[in-house]
Amino acid sequence: MRVLLCPLSDGGYLYPTIAVGRELRRRGHRVDVLGRSTAAPFAAEAGLPFVPAEELGGRRAFSATWWGPTGPAQYRATVRAARATGADLLVTSVLCNGALLAAEKLDLPVVVVGLAAHLWDYRSGGDGEPQLGRTRANRTRESLLLYAGVREEAGLSGRAARWDDPLLGDALLLRGDARLEYPGAQLPDRVVRVGPLAWEPAADPAEVEEIDARLARTGKPLVYVHLGRSFGGGGLWPRLNELFTGGRFQAVVERGRSTDPTPAPDADILLVRKPWLGPLVDRAGLVLTNGTSTPVLGALLRGRPLVTSPNGSEQPLLSLACERAGVALRVPGAAAGLTAPVEFAWRDQGLRARARALGRRLGAVNSAARAADTVERVSQGIRDPEEFHGYTISRH
Numbered sequence: 001m002r003v004l005l006c007p008l009s010d011g012g013y014l015y016p017t018i019a020v021g022r023e024l025r026r027r028g029h030r031v032d033v034l035g036r037s038t039a040a041p042f043a044a045e046a047g048l049p050f051v052p053a054e055e056l057g058g059r060r061a062f063s064a065t066w067w068g069p070t071g072p073a074q075y076r077a078t079v080r081a082a083r084a085t086g087a088d089l090l091v092t093s094v095l096c097n098g099a100l101l102a103a104e105k106l107d108l109p110v111v112v113v114g115l116a117a118h119l120w121d122y123r124s125g126g127d128g129e130p131q132l133g134r135t136r137a138n139r140t141r142e143s144l145l146l147y148a149g150v151r152e153e154a155g156l157s158g159r160a161a162r163w164d165d166p167l168l169g170d171a172l173l174l175r176g177d178a179r180l181e182y183p184g185a186q187l188p189d190r191v192v193r194v195g196p197l198a199w200e201p202a203a204d205p206a207e208v209e210e211i212d213a214r215l216a217r218t219g220k221p222l223v224y225v226h227l228g229r230s231f232g233g234g235g236l237w238p239r240l241n242e243l244f245t246g247g248r249f250q251a252v253v254e255r256g257r258s259t260d261p262t263p264a265p266d267a268d269i270l271l272v273r274k275p276w277l278g279p280l281v282d283r284a285g286l287v288l289t290n291g292t293s294t295p296v297l298g299a300l301l302r303g304r305p306l307v308t309s310p311n312g313s314e315q316p317l318l319s320l321a322c323e324r325a326g327v328a329l330r331v332p333g334a335a336a337g338l339t340a341p342v343e344f345a346w347r348d349q350g351l352r353a354r355a356r357a358l359g360r361r362l363g364a365v366n367s368a369a370r371a372a373d374t375v376e377r378v379s380q381g382i383r384d385p386e387e388f389h390g391y392t393i394s395r396h
Contacts, residue, residue: 001379002030002086005048006078006102007093007113009035010064011275012294016175016197017113018046020091023368024375034081035062042275045201056080067095071150074098075105082106089379092169094119097150100169104162105154109378112169113197113371115314116176116293117321118187119143120167126185132316143167165190170378173197173371175297177361180321192374195367196297200276208279211252211270215283218268220250223342224284224304226277226295227256228315236290236309237262239338244268247339249346251288252280254295278302286346288338291319291328300327301363303356307331307338307345327355 003024007017014035021031025048033043034051039062043050053061058077060066067074075098082090082102090110092099103110120140129136147166151157163169168190175196181187215222223244227236241264244251250268254277255261263269274280277298281287287299291308296318299306306328308319322328329345331338345351 001376002032002088003091003375004032004034004051004078004082004085004087004089005091006034006074006081006096006099007062007091008064008067008096009039009053009062011042011200012292013064013093013095013113014039014042015199015294017091017093018042018048019197019199019368020111020113020173020371020375021048022046022199023372027372027376030085032081032085032087034058034078036060042201046199051081051085053077053081061098062096064095067097068146071097071101071146072153075101075150075154078102079105082108089375091375094167094172097147098154100147100166101151101154101156103169104156104166109381110169111371111375111378112167112172114172114174114191115318116174116196116297117180117314117318118174118191119314119317121188122182122185123188124186126182129182129185130320132310132320133312134316136317140167171374173374175293175367176321177325177358179325179358179361180318182321182324192370194370194374195365196301196362197367197371198297198301199368200278203274203276203279207274211272211280212283214270215250215252218250220248220268221346222284223249223251224277224281224287224295224299225251225253226287226289226292226298227254227261228290228292229311229313235260236338239309239336240269241267243338243342249342252284254280256292286342288342291315291322293318296322296328297362300355300359303352303359305329305345305348305351305355307341309336309338325354325358326351327358 005021007013025031032049037052040050056077061070061074078099079102093113172191174193245267288307289295291310309331310316310319323330
């Protein structure tokens with residue numbers, strides 16, 4: 001089988017898809033990666049051939065920042081890459097409307113790599129789920145409207161749709177745990193819970209050594225901070241500066257997708273931009289984040305409790321899920337200070353124990369094998385809803 005990986009090229013989407021691709025390659029399948037040129041080094045480290053989207057008219061088409069307006073360009077680049085590589089199946093990520101439509105155009109099966117929690121409407125249940133900001137129904141409706149708009153621009157609106165619910169593709173791989181879904185809610189039939197799909201590029205030992213030397217200057221306990229987009233809401237920097245200036249903690253802050261980092265001169269903050277987080281979370285006692293999938297799963301896999309301050313997108317939903325699972329303390333509102341929640345979460349042994357327990361559950365899953373099982377079943381036209389819920393059983 002020839003597989004084309006065509007996720008968004010940002011690490012939070014690219015890395016879990018690479019985890020699937022590496023396992024598929026190990027099983028003897030041909031796997032290529034399509035993405036922005038910035039993703040080429042990571043594909044190379046994983047040993048996967050790379051196709052630059054820029055050469056196929058896909059400039060910005062695989063950027064999480066530009067995912068909405070570049071859907072048609074993503075569609076065109078994916079169609080061209082799939083034809084050039086002779087792809088039999090596509091593996092993409094949530095928000096990749098262009099890739100979903102390329103699969104429809106070429107009549108190829110497509111598997112979607114999802115987030116740590118399900119974003120859209122449940123099949124049933126979940127009626128009492130609290131909402132922060134947008135509801136599931138609103139998020140689902142808006143996502144479908146965006147998909148329909150790209151479908152029309154791609155010239156496909158005149159043909160019958162391939163799926164009743166196109167956002168899931170032929171299967172959607174959910175990377176979290178049942179404890180991160182609302183109690184009693186039922187996932188849609190094509191959603192498969194496979195586990196975290198943890199992969200990241202290896203850290204440069206010299207860079208880690210330099211970070212260790214800088215952290216040793218204060219000797220304070222370390223909090224790892226991972227920032228996501230603010231979506232027009234309040235940023236964390238004023239509160240980060242208050243927390244880490246003259247207090248008992250220091251921070252490594254991964255600026256992530258934060259566009260305007262403003263650490264105070266006297267704050268115990270080391271600002272970094274790294275393509276990996278594992279060694280930094282290993283050195284920290286707690287993770288502070290807006291609540292996106294990468295830092296949440298990275299923290300839990302290492303048994304670290306969380307403090308979350310969500311803005312938009314998946315952040316409120318996943319923050320509520322972590323709070324419900326007892327592994328995170330959520331800061332209610334952009335105006336709330338961070339010092340008291342971080343102090344409380346640091347001392348809360350119950351929070352820490354639950355984070356370790358959930359991390360052990362996640363770490364015990366051979367998620368790459370289970371994802372590859374699903375990809376192979378989809379390629380064979382197998383649709384077994386009973387196997388598409390819970391963890392699948394790898395026979396490899």
